[in-house]
Amino acid sequence: MAEVKSDEISAILRKQLSGFETEVDVYEVGTVLYVGDGVARVYGLAKCEAGELIEFPNGVFGIALNLEEDNVGCILFGESSLIKEGDQVKRTKRIASMPVGEQMLGRVINPLGQPIDGKGEIHTDKFLPLERKALGVIQRQPVKEPLQTGLKAIDAMIPIGRGQRELIIGDRQTGKTAVAVDTIINQKGKDVFCIYVAIGQKGSTVAQVVKSLEEAGAMEFTTVIVATASDPAPLQYIAPFSGATLGEYFRDSGRHALVVYDDLSKQAA
Amino acid sequence: MIETQEGDVSAYIPTNVISITDGQIYLEPNLFNAGVRPAINVGISVSRVGGNAQIKAMKKIAGTLRLELAQFRELEAFAKFGSDLDKATQAQLRRGERLVEILKQKQYSPMAIENQVMIIYSATKGYMDEIPIPHIQRYQNDLLQEVENMHPAILQSIRETKDLVKENTDKMDEILKSFTERFKSTIN
Numbered sequence: 001m002a003e004v005k006s007d008e009i010s011a012i013l014r015k016q017l018s019g020f021e022t023e024v025d026v027y028e029v030g031t032v033l034y035v036g037d038g039v040a041r042v043y044g045l046a047k048c049e050a051g052e053l054i055e056f057p058n059g060v061f062g063i064a065l066n067l068e069e070d071n072v073g074c075i076l077f078g079e080s081s082l083i084k085e086g087d088q089v090k091r092t093k094r095i096a097s098m099p100v101g102e103q104m105l106g107r108v109i110n111p112l113g114q115p116i117d118g119k120g121e122i123h124t125d126k127f128l129p130l131e132r133k134a135l136g137v138i139q140r141q142p143v144k145e146p147l148q149t150g151l152k153a154i155d156a157m158i159p160i161g162r163g164q165r166e167l168i169i170g171d172r173q174t175g176k177t178a179v180a181v182d183t184i185i186n187q188k189g190k191d192v193f194c195i196y197v198a199i200g201q202k203g204s205t206v207a208q209v210v211k212s213l214e215e216a217g218a219m220e221f222t223t224v225i226v227a228t229a230s231d232p233a234p235l236q237y238i239a240p241f242s243g244a245t246l247g248e249y250f251r252d253s254g255r256h257a258l259v260v261y262d263d264l265s266k267q268a269a
Numbered sequence: 270m271i272e273t274q275e276g277d278v279s280a281y282i283p284t285n286v287i288s289i290t291d292g293q294i295y296l297e298p299n300l301f302n303a304g305v306r307p308a309i310n311v312g313i314s315v316s317r318v319g320g321n322a323q324i325k326a327m328k329k330i331a332g333t334l335r336l337e338l339a340q341f342r343e344l345e346a347f348a349k350f351g352s353d354l355d356k357a358t359q360a361q362l363r364r365g366e367r368l369v370e371i372l373k374q375k376q377y378s379p380m381a382i383e384n385q386v387m388i389i390y391s392a393t394k395g396y397m398d399e400i401p402i403p404h405i406q407r408y409q410n411d412l413l414q415e416v417e418n419m420h421p422a423i424l425q426s427i428r429e430t431k432d433l434v435k436e437n438t439d440k441m442d443e444i445l446k447s448f449t450e451r452f453k454s455t456i457n
Contacts, residue, residue, distance in 0.1 A: 142319070142321070143291075143318040143319065143321055143322055144321045145321070145322075146321075146322045146323055146324060147322070148381075148382050149379065150379020150380050150381070151307055151309075151374055151379065151380075152371065152372050152374060152380060152385050152388065152389065153307060153309045153311060153372040153374070154294065154307075154309065155323070155327060155382060155385055156327060156330075156331045156334055156335075156372075156385065156389055157311050157314075157331060157334065157335050157338075158292065158294055158309070158311070158314045158315065158316045159316055159318075159322040159323035159327070159331075160292075160316055160318075160322055161316075161318045161319075161321060161322030164291045164292070164316070164318050164322065165289070165290040165291050166290060166291065166292050166293065166294060166316065167270070167271060167286055167287060167290040167292065167293035167294070168270045168271075168293070168294045168296065169270075169271045169273060169278060169283060169286075169287070169293050169294070169295055169296070170272070170273060170276075170295060170296030170297065170298075170308070171272070171273055171274070171275065171276055171296075171297075171298050172272055173298070173301070174296035174297060174298050174301045174308050175296055175301060175306060175307050175308055175376075176270050176272070176296055177270075178306075178307065178376050179294065179296070179307055179309075180270065181376075181377070182307075182374075182376065182377065182378075182379045183379070185377060185379055186379035212377060215377075216377060260270065261270055262270045263270035263271055263272050264270060264271055264282075264286060265271045265272045265273075265282050265283075266272075268282045269282075
């Protein structure tokens with residue numbers, strides 16, 4: 001039997017101990033009870049906040065919307081087929097938010113602020129929550145400046161002002177999107193940032209709009225937010241919120257923004 | 270933006286959205302198919318904000334436009350009976366047809382506000398009354414080209430002051446008169 005050298009053993013012990021981390025990664029976890037229709041019920045997230053971002057396995061995120069006594073209901077922003085009963089989920093302690101900034105201009109993103117145009121990552125230094133409290137009456141200004149659409153019929157007889165919400169309504173194939181796209185194109189050189197939110201449309205239709213905006217040189221000041229018909233319902237539900245959040249970023253930095261929601265009947269349905 | 274089914278604006282979602290917005294632009298398939306594009310039904314489209322959503326120059330000429338279009342729509346239905354119409358009615362119909370024509374606009378071609386003012390001014394003042402409908406589009410293009418090349422100061426003044434002063438309207442009348450005469454001679 002070989003002789004045991006005490007200093008050798010202590011050297012090995014010391015080496016092993018030096019790599020020991022005293023920090024502990026503490027996070028609250030829960031267990032998936034039920035998944036279906038883009039909704040998951042999770043047990044064990046007792047301190048979860050409403051609107052908090054929840055991390056599921058396989059890179060799927062969700063938002064906690066229903067806080068009940070013994071479980072939490074989350075809407076999922078990914079395929080529900082990637083999640084199964086008994087999966088472990090983590091709290092992120094962040095209220096659902098999206099990145100905002102000028103870097104978003106000229107890009108096509110999903111409602112969570114992730115680029116989907118294949119032009120690489122978007123690096124912004126600011127995040128804003130998707131659900132924000134609206135401004136009170138005192139902070140608001142009256143409508144005092146026109147928003148020129150460039151369409152004679154509208155600018156002459158149905159004038160639209162900055163700060164106004166105007167509904168474009170009509171049957172399919174009557175040119176609703178055309179009115180909106182023309183208005184975006186007309187903002188060129190007018191210091192109005194545009195956000196086009198496509199909800200529940202076909203991917204090819206959205207690609208067509210992006211192409212016409214590019215050809216008109218309007219993408220430089222425009223962000224396109226897309227939740228197509230094939231995206232999960234929660235993503236379509238949240239799309240107008242992210243459009244508004246991005247618009248509010250421009251508002252809060254003292255600039256003008258035009259947000260187009262195309263169309264809300266698909267979001268509501 | 271809301272898509273309706275068969276023009277039904279009294280359904281659940283449309284009524285809700287109408288109530289939370291400050292106005293609506295109503296697009297109609299009938300107008301669209303009749304070649305009026307954008308197919309805006311001016312009669313039931315509204316904008317519920319004060320007059321500050323429009324520049325002064327446009328405000329001055331839009332009143333006449335709206336009124337004459339409304340009169341035209343009323344007469345149009347009546348004139349379909351084909352009875353003999355008096356001179357004044359015929360003139361109103363002729364004016365209305367031209368107003369409808371200038372409000373047509375091709376896709377992807379928004380127009381600067383000063384150019385819009387120029388065209389609507391010339392139509393409401395009756396300079397286009399003698400121009401046949403098929404030539405109205407060319408009349409607009411040629412007119413804008415002429416004003417841009419020969420009298421850019423007028424457009425610049427509308428753009429910067431956002432107003433239509435007497436001095437400019439006098440000059441515009443002069444330009445329009447001579448331009449219309451010259452344009453008429455190119456028709457035949």
